[in-house]
Each structure stands twice: as structure tokens, then as C-alpha cells.
Amino acid sequence: MRKQKVSSAVIRRLPRYYRHLNELHLSGTVRISSSALGKSMGLTASQIRQDLSCFGEFGQQGYGYNVEKLRGEISDILGMNSGHTAVVLGAGNLGRALIENFHFELSGFHLAAAFDVAPGIVGTVMSGVPIYHIDTLEGYLAGHPTSVGVLTVPRRVAAETAARLVAGGVRGLWNFTNIELDLRGSDVVVENVHFADSLLALSYMISE
């Protein structure tokens, strides 16, 4: 069903489509027109039709979209029903915030384990997630094929930890370290979370 190369702008909008459709579904909305969906997302109706046309035929002339069906189709496109797994590297403040408060399962991920070096943390269980010593990472990955490594380690060990995850066969890195990872020669995808970019956009908007 998926067609050719999809632009990164469309990829960035897909999670927002999912989020809005999920909210509509939870609020009991059964169907919605592309113009109404667009209005709630700050997009035009034609933009929405064009975005979705990258993936096939959705909606019906004169009816609009069935909210639950489109939500399901977008969750499939996003890979939310693919049984993805994740491990967190570094159970410090940020790692702990993600383990305890971020709902990986709502994005289709099972958070299976976390790794750290601190004696007080290794061997404990945090919100149901076992914390192992980083020295056991290779053995763990060999026995538990893992989709994504969540990098919340200190900057000085970011590159080394990323390399170990790549060698262990993960397909993606969710990188919170603010280090640009150089993974040339691998097929591993890196998604960077740049807090500073977000704060600077806010800085711009309050300075206008």
C-alpha cells in the first residue's frame, strides 16, 4: 500500500494525525471531513488529502473519513502494531522520567529493560522495568532482539553506547544526548530529540 519515498515533512505530520484522530475517537467522533480535520490541526483540507495520498486511498467523497478506521490505518503505517521493543540506556534523571512516566505502549513499544552502571540502581525494578548492568548489554541483545535503544546516557559515553547498540542489532536509536551520532555504514536510524531547538522556537515566538 505504501508508495515510493515519503517526504520527511509528511513523516513528521503522521504522528500528529494519529494524535488528533485518537483524541477524536476517544471523544466519540465517528467521522470527520478533511476540512474539519485540517482545521483542528492548522492544515488545509487539500494538504491533508495530499499527505494521505502518499499511502493509498482513504476516506470517501461526500462522507469524509471514518475516524476509527483512519486511526487504525495510520497506526499501521506508523508501525505501531509491529511489536517493537525498546531498552533505555542510562537510568539517570531523564531515563527514569521516561521509564516511569512515558507510556511506550501507547506508541506501540514494549519497554523491556534498562541499563545503567550505578550500584544502587542496577538489579532493581523501576515501574516494572528491570535495570541491568551495562556490561550485560551484548548478552541481553543477543537473546532479546530489540528494535530501539533509548539513549539517555551521559554525553561522554554516548558514541560508545550507540556503537554497542548498533553492533547488537537495534534498528533505531532515540537519541536524547544532544551528541550528533555518526553511524555511517549502518542502516540504523537515529531520531534526535533536541530540547534546545524547541526552546529556541519558543524564544523566537515570545520575542516577536
Added chain:
Amino acid sequence: MRKQKVSSAVIRRLPRYYRHLNELHLSGTVRISSSALGKSMGLTASQIRQDLSCFGEFGQQGYGYNVEKLRGEISDILGMNSGHTAVVLGAGNLGRALIENFHFELSGFHLAAAFDVAPGIVGTVMSGVPIYHIDTLEGYLAGHPTSVGVLTVPRRVAAETAARLVAGGVRGLWNFTNIELDLRGSDVVVENVHFADSLLALSYMISE
């Protein structure tokens, strides 16, 4: 110098321009052509010229851009030299991660204080930032005009805390709570950090 309405796509790219120019400057690069800058950012030269033309005339035909000068101009446009201040609401895992590890000053912000309710935290100083009781927020804001409130409180108190910040005169909210804040009737800008959108984009990319 700033012209009319700038699209949100351009606003989103500005921090990336700043980040790339800063790295170029730190690595000793004095000047760069729009095509070389574009290549390092995955944009075309004409896209870059078009983006920057929203804000005035930069660069010189045949010379390109002076890296340090353009970096300085973009930092001005982003409001990085406006003396912005911030306070963190909620010094739990995520709040603490931001207080201890995020360099607000590199984005032009002074992180002046944080607020929480936990007896073990209130009254302490975390990485130089004093932690006050949330009950003192109104008094603090009255005496210390604050640009941005960083919302890392639990979801159930997110809306109430946002309303108190707005009443206290902040100009922007950096919202990590994953709650859609309804600030109709105020001029306060909300910048949402949606971790799930980022993870879902990664999910898509590893599912291709």
C-alpha cells in the same frame, strides 16, 4: 528588520541554522556558501536563501555567508540576546533532568528558580537553582518578571499550574506534560514537547 508573518516551518528551521552555524564557528569555519550550508543541513541553497530572506539581507554574492556574523544575526532573530528568564515547575525526574543537565544559558535563558511541593526538595538548591514551594509562585512572579514557565508537573495539575503562570505574566510555556493547554484569551505562547511524536516518527522509519 523582520518582515511580516514568518511560516512555522521557517521558525522550526531557525534553531537548526543556529546549531549548524554554531558548530561551524566552533570548528573554525569563517565563511560558507549557501550550497555548502544547505548540504550539511539537508536543504537546497535556494531554500536557505529563501528562508533567510524573511529576515533581511544576509551574505554576499560570490562570498557566501560570514559564519560568525550570520550566527550572531540568527541568535538575535531567535531572541537569544533578549535576557529571557525561565522557571521550572515540578522538580521531579524530568524537571530535575532539565535543571541539572540542560544548558538553558546556551539558548539565551537564565534559569532562575524551580517550584515543587515535596518537603525533601523544597528549600534545597539544585545545580545552583533554588527550589521554592509552589505556594510562593505568585509572590515570586510578582517580584521577578519571568519569560517562560517550564511545565514538568504531573498531568493532573498541569492546567491549573499553567493558569497560574499565565496570571503571573509569563509570555511562554514550555510544556512537557502532554496535556493540550487551552489558553484562549491570553497572548501566552505554548511550545509543546511531544515525546510520542518523535518516537512514532522513529517507529515509522524503522518499519519501512
